Amino acid sequence: MHASPQGEPVTSASAPLAARLRVPSGPLFFPVTAFGPDGSVALDVYREHVRRGVDAGAAAVFACCGTGEFHALTPEEFQTCVRAAVEETGGRVPVVAGAGYGTALAARYARLAGDAGADGLLAMPPYLVVAAQEGLLRHYRELAAATELPVIVYQRDNAVLTPGTAVELARTEGIIGLKDGVGDLDLMQRVVSAVRSEVPGDFLYFNGLPTAEQTQLAYQGIGVTLYSSAVFCFAPEIALAFHRALTAGDLAVVHRLLDGFYRPLVELRARGRGYAVSLVKAGVRLRGLDVGEVRPPLHEPDEDHVKQLAEVIERGHALLEEDR
Numbered sequence: 001m002h003a004s005p006q007g008e009p010v011t012s013a014s015a016p017l018a019a020r021l022r023v024p025s026g027p028l029f030f031p032v033t034a035f036g037p038d039g040s041v042a043l044d045v046y047r048e049h050v051r052r053g054v055d056a057g058a059a060a061v062f063a064c065c066g067t068g069e070f071h072a073l074t075p076e077e078f079q080t081c082v083r084a085a086v087e088e089t090g091g092r093v094p095v096v097a098g099a100g101y102g103t104a105l106a107a108r109y110a111r112l113a114g115d116a117g118a119d120g121l122l123a124m125p126p127y128l129v130v131a132a133q134e135g136l137l138r139h140y141r142e143l144a145a146a147t148e149l150p151v152i153v154y155q156r157d158n159a160v161l162t163p164g165t166a167v168e169l170a171r172t173e174g175i176i177g178l179k180d181g182v183g184d185l186d187l188m189q190r191v192v193s194a195v196r197s198e199v200p201g202d203f204l205y206f207n208g209l210p211t212a213e214q215t216q217l218a219y220q221g222i223g224v225t226l227y228s229s230a231v232f233c234f235a236p237e238i239a240l241a242f243h244r245a246l247t248a249g250d251l252a253v254v255h256r257l258l259d260g261f262y263r264p265l266v267e268l269r270a271r272g273r274g275y276a277v278s279l280v281k282a283g284v285r286l287r288g289l290d291v292g293e294v295r296p297p298l299h300e301p302d303e304d305h306v307k308q309l310a311e312v313i314e315r316g317h318a319l320l321e322e323d324r
Helices: 019-020 042-056 074-087 104-116 133-145 161-171 186-197 211-222 235-246 252-270 275-288 303-321
Strands: 062-063 093-100 119-122 151-155 174-182 204-207 227-230
Touching: 019 074, 019 174, 042 074, 042 204, 042 235, 042 303, 062 303, 074 104, 093 104, 093 174, 104 119, 104 133, 119 133, 119 227, 119 303, 133 151, 133 303, 161 174, 161 186, 161 303, 186 204, 186 275, 211 227, 211 235, 211 252, 235 303, 252 275, 252 303
Parallel strands: 062 093, 093 119, 119 151, 151 174, 174 204, 204 227
Antiparallel strands: none
């Protein structure tokens, strides 16, 4: 590790993933996966999307995860996209790839991601089943044992952990963090407290709710400083401004962006199922990059909702002008 001209710590591409993620220089970028008119992966467009995000100031690329429609990709498409993301980042920022379904398939995706050059894994919830804590713990431990890549566990839907299970995961070699997509702050406070009390070291926590900026002030209060930013896909200037203001404690800017941009965006997102992905993809298209439509079973947002999204984005950029 060395210092930047501003005196901030900088980690090299060879540093452990946890060290590179702990104090991010910008938002965590979850790119959409680009599809062509025939529905196949549009790899050149995907490469450009990833490249633009890294050039704009992303601190990490989480490839083929939820926003990237992991569920809709074949293993071959998955590996091709992860490899492209690794090539486009060129080691400037880490690349974390999704892995999911049952334990055997999750391990297969882990191997594919490792062969493609990924720096780590985001372990999606296991497919369909609602498992007991013992089963979830075994699932994530077996995944961690099947790969040399560090693993971040994604808690949401059918994979909600108790503080005791979180402690056991934090003790598991290869598991470095927990991403929360549930939004139960009482549970997360108990998880953070239990791990802090019983496991030495710095376990990572991520706010993984859709449009995480909307809840990040609350998460920050319980010690969760990392968050995913879907907004960064289509409005990186706004996401970066929010991240800078939050990091600097500039609550005037944070509140202005929450009130004038993020809250209207969240209210629009709530008007359609699957909009956490399809509305983001529409936003990327509005910014001039044709990443195509979402794959089934997701559907495209209503035309009127896309028009409203354009208005929300325009309002967000107008708010940025107030600080200049």
